[in-house]
Amino acid sequence: METEHVKQTDSLPLPESFQSKDNGEGPLLPAETAGKTITCKAAVAWGAKRALVIEEVQVDPPNTMEVRIKITHTSLCHTDLSFWMVEEESTFPRILGHEGAGIVESVGEGITDLMPGDHVIPFFTGECGNCVFCKSKKTNQCEKFKIDLTRRLMRSDEKTRFSIGGKPVYHFMATSTFSEYTVVDYACVAKIDPEAPLDKVCLLGCGIATGFGAVMNLTEIGQGSTVAVFGLGTVGLAVAQGASLRGASTIIGIDTNPHKFTKAKAMGVTECINPKEYEKPIQDVIRDMSNGGVDYSFECIGNTDVLYQAFFSTNEPLGLTVLLGLDTSPRKICLHPLDLFSGRRIVASILGGVKGKSQLPQLVDKFMHKELDVEEFITHTLPFSEVNKAFDLLLEGNCLRLSRNGLIGDCFEYSPTDMPHIDSETKPGLLSKEVMPTFSPINQSSKNCTQNSEFEIDVSCEEDDMGMSEVDDMLCWDEVFTKETQFPDYNGLLEMSEMAKSLESN
Numbered sequence: 252m253e254t255e256h257v258k259q260t261d262s263l264p265l266p267e268s269f270q271s272k273d274n275g276e277g278p279l280l281p282a283e284t285a286g287k288t289i290t291c292k293a294a295v296a297w298g299a300k301r302a303l304v305i306e307e308v309q310v311d312p313p314n315t316m317e318v319r320i321k322i323t324h325t326s327l328c329h330t331d332l333s334f335w336m337v338e339e340e341s342t343f344p345r346i347l348g349h350e351g352a353g354i355v356e357s358v359g360e361g362i363t364d365l366m367p368g369d370h371v372i373p374f375f376t377g378e379c380g381n382c383v384f385c386k387s388k389k390t391n392q393c394e395k396f397k398i399d400l401t402r403r404l405m406r407s408d409e410k411t412r413f414s415i416g417g418k419p420v421y422h423f424m425a426t427s428t429f430s431e432y433t434v435v436d437y438a439c440v441a442k443i444d445p446e447a448p449l450d451k452v453c454l455l456g457c458g459i460a461t462g463f464g465a466v467m468n469l470t471e472i473g474q475g476s477t478v479a480v481f482g483l484g485t486v487g488l489a490v491a492q493g494a495s496l497r498g499a500s501t502i503i504g505i506d507t508n509p510h511k512f513t514k515a516k517a518m519g520v521t522e523c524i525n526p527k528e529y530e531k532p533i534q535d536v537i538r539d540m541s542n543g544g545v546d547y548s549f550e551c552i553g554n555t556d557v558l559y560q561a562f563f564s565t566n567e568p569l570g571l572t573v574l575l576g577l578d579t580s581p582r583k584i585c586l587h588p589l590d591l592f593s594g595r596r597i598v599a600s601i602l603g604g605v606k607g608k609s610q611l612p613q614l615v616d617k618f619m620h621k622e623l624d625v626e627e628f629i630t631h632t633l634p635f636s637e638v639n640k641a642f643d644l645l646l647e648g649n650c651l652r653l654s655r656n657g658l659i660g661d662c663f664e665y666s667p668t669d670m671p672h673i674d675s676e677t678k679p680g681l682l683s684k685e686v687m688p689t690f691s692p693i694n695q696s697s698k699n700c701t702q703n704s705e706f707e708i709d710v711s712c713e714e715d716d717m718g719m720s721e722v723d724d725m726l727c728w729d730e731v732f733t734k735e736t737q738f739p740d741y742n743g744l745l746e747m748s749e750m751a752k753s754l755e756s757n
């Protein structure tokens with residue numbers, strides 16, 4: 252389809268036609284760019300870890316049920332960084348960015364809830380409003396538009412709306428906010444208060460919504476609740492803000508970077524601890540600090556070991572661990588089913604369970620009513636042309652959010668130190684069947700299966716065809732036994748791991 256091209260070289264002025272407010276005489280006129288391909292600037296990632304290049308890109312008009320947005324502000328989140336570092340060349344060239352805000356330039360056929368001039372926040376896990384999951388209060392995972400980190404094309408026609416000289420440039424997280432104009436599905440656009448400052452509320456598209464939303468949507472934190480927050484970046488601080496607002500009496504912040512503690516305390520954290528300063532596992536420290544464990548813990552980093560620590564920081568039988576960080580490594584959490592019988596639970600959430608279309612506008616309203624602080628999260632403001640500097644700042648760990656006129660970033664240096672881990676390299680072919688440790692199934696014991704009852708370690712072979720993951724599970728399983736039992740404890744597990752390594756190398 253040949254479309255007329257309009258060139259937008261200067262980013263900030265909006266087309267006249269949607270600069271003016273509705274004067275009550277009907278809807279705004281469509282932008283003069285409507286229905287045409289727009290040439291504008293975008294930061295294009297051409298390859299893994301290669302500096303982004305500000306390019307002139309062509310942005311096609313929106314298809315049916317799509318919206319083209321003029322992005323006025325965007326911020327930088329750690330997930331952008333993660334996907335910029337992926338080695339798969341096929342994902343490039345790509346326009347990253349998923350925390351942004353802007354103004355609707357034009358809408359495709361069938362859109363009834365948005366029009367040119369509307370102030371909006373695009374978001375990555377859509378809300379169609381009609382499917383069984385959108386109608387459920389229990390999830391924000393829309394049947395059709397839920398987050399898909401591998402998707403690079405629009406859903407309506409499996410094509411991209413971005414190109415350079417006819418060559419495709421791919422989308423990212425259904426948003427691609429590192430472009431002056433972007434095209435998103437209607438389900439991924441929240442219409443917000445037009446008075447809200449876009450340079451601030453752009454942060455609500457990911458990190459803050461994730462932390463704050465998780466407290467509101469997934470927990471019953473209230474007066475007197477005790478909370479542990481692992482990772483004091485944007486998500487963690489937003490958790491602290493939400494928990495504080497709800498009246499939590501104790502909010503323990505855990506991070507290996509003590510530079511984050513001052514800000515954390517200003518945002519509701521009552522005690523900050525650095526795992527590096529303790530000999531014993533941090534989960535034990537937290538249980539000691541909180542009379543047997545906190546009511547809620549939040550993993551805001553995306554690290555399997557930290558999830559383990561967060562889980563065991565909560566109390567039995569009511570502790571709830573909320574997983575918000577995304578660990579993209581192949582590593583697994585080492586829990587035995589019995590750990591769940593303790594009453595401790597884990598839930599995980601994308602975007603804090605926030606339904607974007609219906610709840611992001613509410614978060615904007617909270618910001619407007621000063622119930623939710625956003626400005627505290629902005630540590631640097633840079634012109635869009637310095638997007639690479641923003642990446643550097645994020646990599647150095649010196650920032651929370653940078654905003655393009657703003658770019659905005661989130662960072663962690665938290666690395667757990669007290670959790671033994673069988674690294675994945677040792678897993679394939681870990682143990683030959685002849686020496687694979689197996690456990691007598693619990694239900695073969697006629698007695699109650701308490702920790703020190705009938706379990707046996709049987710080093711003979713199990714006839715089943717054991718998958719690799721089952722081997723991992725069993726090795727991990729040891730670890731849940733404590734020193735009081737006759738079964739391998741922590742050190743025993745390490746020994747087994749060593750044994751596995753030596754067997755493998757022989």
Ligand SMILES: [Zn+2]
Binds near residue numbers: 378
């Ligand atoms: Zn839906």
Ligand SMILES: [Zn+2]
Binds near residue numbers: 329331349350457
């Ligand atoms: Zn993000």
